[in-house]
Amino acid sequence: GTAPAIVHAQENIRWRLASSFPKSLDTLIGAAEVFARSVSEMTGGKFQVTVHAAGELVPAFGVVDAIQQGTIECANTAPYYFFGKDEAFAFDCAIPFGMNERQLNAWMFDGNGMKLLREFYAPYNIISFPMGNTGAQMGGWFRKEIKSVADFNGLKFRVGGFGGRVLAKLGVVSQNIPAGEIYSALEKGALDATEFVGPHDDLKLGLYRVAPYYYYPAWWEGSAQTTLYVSAKAYNALSKEYQSIVRSAAAESHVITQARYDARNPPALKQLISEGAKLRRLPKDVMDAAFKASREVYAELNDKNPNWKKIYDDYSRFMKEQYQWTSIAESSYDQYMAAQKL
Amino acid sequence: GTAPAIVHAQENIRWRLASSFPKSLDTLIGAAEVFARSVSEMTGGKFQVTVHAAGELVPAFGVVDAIQQGTIECANTAPYYFFGKDEAFAFDCAIPFGMNERQLNAWMFDGNGMKLLREFYAPYNIISFPMGNTGAQMGGWFRKEIKSVADFNGLKFRVGGFGGRVLAKLGVVSQNIPAGEIYSALEKGALDATEFVGPHDDLKLGLYRVAPYYYYPAWWEGSAQTTLYVSAKAYNALSKEYQSIVRSAAAESHVITQARYDARNPPALKQLISEGAKLRRLPKDVMDAAFKASREVYAELNDKNPNWKKIYDDYSRFMKEQYQWTSIAESSYDQYMAAQKL
Structure with missing residues (x-):
């Protein structure tokens, strides 16, 4: 170039990232690892983010407190874990009968999603960046077949996150059991079912x-x-260049993480079936009762929690328009393809 | 930090980006603008990419030649425009009855997609980065209703890209008319139908x-x-830091561009319907005949074009597994949601 080379002396930065996920959930904690590697590469190693699995620095569910207290600079988590602090955390992750991945991205990156969430997070000293998605999850593992919604009544079901609020309306007895203890709890009958990812x-x-x-x-x-x-x-103390690098690296990790789930789920499903998993679709009366229960929960929250109501109004209006469009080109194409011998 | 501040003297870089899209297609050329802004922000303005609309530096379809000749450093395009050079270009954009956006991302970022395409592009002096997607498109605008596949026979249809190869098997007379002339051609009956986005x-x-x-x-x-x-x-002449910045900025633009389409299509569809557009689903016999024709075209290409065959083998195997999984959690969820009053 002909312009004089202006050298920006970027500082050396070292951030600690606490994940809410263990090393074994390679795709979830992987989102943090992809982010950290990208930040390091873009800065020639001058901006280092060290990734710590759940429990290494702070407990899995302690990351919000740790950011507020200044113990860590960043975290990778599933925001619905914190619905006990405020139900509005769930919008940044999943609410029952909410938007699919493409729709949620549209709301986050081109609708009001990220803007509304950052307003909500401001008192927590948090700036949020979408960084990974699992796509639509499986409903989980059940010891017995579910014939109708009545089979959910009294079901001892392990469920993480905000979904438990709606499941409770169906009579489910929610259990919060660490991942490592699920197997034996199911074996002994202390649990009837569990959802995972x-x-x-x-x-x-x-x-x-x-x-x-x-x-x-x-x-x-x-x-x-x-x-x-x-x-x-910590973010506001960064140079504008480093702030942009954080933003872009998070977005890159966002694409890569969803791609990893989508690429790796199909062969895993085949293997599960070959080893004896029995695929079942939830009966329509279960879906209908749960949908109705979710709307009751949302009506209650709209009355009680102004943070919830402010975001829900925008979220639900956006989702309604999304499904009107998704049903046309996208779904008709997918349905046709799913029916073909490929 | 306690480490000494090592200053990397990054060069000033100026790249020209030629788009295959006009300014009016704000979302498509917008992918290049988002990329350029992100690169500039991450480098404090030292790495500048100037974005030029179709025709400013080179014609819309001249961008591959211009990169080979070293006239420009980069381009934002729909690779299927270049299927006349080699049909394998189409895998980097769209093939009839191919993968949806999530699936294509999975193949690109976690399957063999990007790797195979970069091998294919090497003789063209091109390194490729996915940067935007429209999602499933609409079939376009027709003067008369389509009752069956027979109505495609002799239809004067404007179609861009590789799809024309399959449409030709249904008897379609493909027309290549610039966007600015479509309206009057339809009005005069020189065209019966057109697809766009x-x-x-x-x-x-x-x-x-x-x-x-x-x-x-x-x-x-x-x-x-x-x-x-x-x-x-041009890429290999960059520092490792700048190479990573190009990669990450492209991925960020990739997410944002799909989000823009997904957020902006629903209100546009409502407006089109309110102004008189009549929504119609293509009859099943059209879909079936086209699907069959697509497989004939692919069988021919597998025989004739080793570049095609190498990529198609991997693409089609990956797609088959994808649809087996997409049909389970993702599609059953979307179908349920689409049927609800939201």
Whole structure:
């Protein structure tokens, strides 16, 4: 170039990233690893993000507190874990009968989604970036077949996240059991069923041996976004260049993480079936009762929680338009293709 | 930080990006603008990419030649425009009855897609990066209703890209008419129908006034990826940091561009319908005849074009597994949601 070379002296930066996920969930914690590698590569190693699995620095569900307290600079998590602080966290991850991945991205990146969430997060010292999604999840593993919605009444079901609120209306007894203890709880009958993620992650747990009925779809997670939480204080201390690098690296990891799930789920599903998993679709009366229950929960929250209501109004209006369009070109194409011998 | 501040003196770089799209297609050329802005922000303005609309530097379809000749450093295009050079270009954009957007991303970012395409592009001095997708397109605007596949015989149909090869087997007379002349050609009857993109872009052309039947889905574009072509020579001359910045900025633009289409298509579709567009689904016998014709075209290409065959083998095997999985959790969820009053 003919312009004089202006050298920007970028500082060396070292951030700690606490993940809510263990190393074994390679795709979920992988989102953080892809992000960290990209940031390092773009800065010639001057901006380093060290990735710590759940429990290494702070407990899995302690990442929001840790960012508020300044213990860590960033985290990779599933925001619905924090619905106990405020139900509005769930919009940044999954709400029952919510948007699918493409639709949620549209709301986040070109609708009001990211803007509304960042307003909501401001008092928590958090700036959020979508960074990964699992796509529509499986409904999980059941010891017995589900014949109708009555079979959910009294069901001891392990469920993570906000979906438990709606399942409770169907009479489900939600259990919160660490991943490592699910197998034996199902074996002993302390649990009747569990949801987890999808074939790629589920394969690692081997649950088909003790709970062979593999139901779909997880109406509580039509998509489930994972998010990069960045301390606003740490972010605002960065140069504009480094701020942009954080933003772009998160977006790159967002694409790659969904691609990994989509590429790895199909062979895992085949293997699960070959090893004895029995695929079942949830009966329509279950879906209908759950849909109705979800709308009751949302009506209650609209009354009680102004943070929820503000975001829900925009989310639900956007989703309604999305499904009107998704049903036309996208779904008719997919339905045709799914019926062909490929 | 405690480490000494090592200053990397990054060069000033200026690249010219030639788009195959006009300014009016704001979402398509927008992919290049998002990319250029991100690269500039991440480098504090030291790496500048100037975006030029179709025709400014080189003609819309001249971008591959221009990269080979070293006239430009990069381009934003729909690779299927170049199927006349080699049909294998189409895999990087759309083939009839091919993968949807999520599936194509999975193949590109976690399957063999990007790797196989870059091998194919090497003799063209091109390194490719997925940078935008339209999602499933609409089948376009027709002056008369389509009752059966017989109505395609002799139809004067404007179609861009590789889909014309399959449409020809149905008796379609493909026309290649610039966007600015479509309206009057339909009005005069020089054209019977045209495909374009989807509601957001189609709204600008006002075609419903002369060809009111708006068909779906575009089986020739179940998704259509646009791509960043970078001159391998220019790319290899960059520092590792700048190479990573190009890669990450392209991925960021990839997410944002699909999000823009998905967010903007639904209100555009509503407006088109309110102004008189008549939505119609293509009859099943049209879909079936076209599907059969596509497989004939692919069998011919597998015999004739080793570049095609090498990529098609991997693409079609991957797609088959994808649809087995997409049909389970993802499609059953979307179908349920589409049937609800939201």
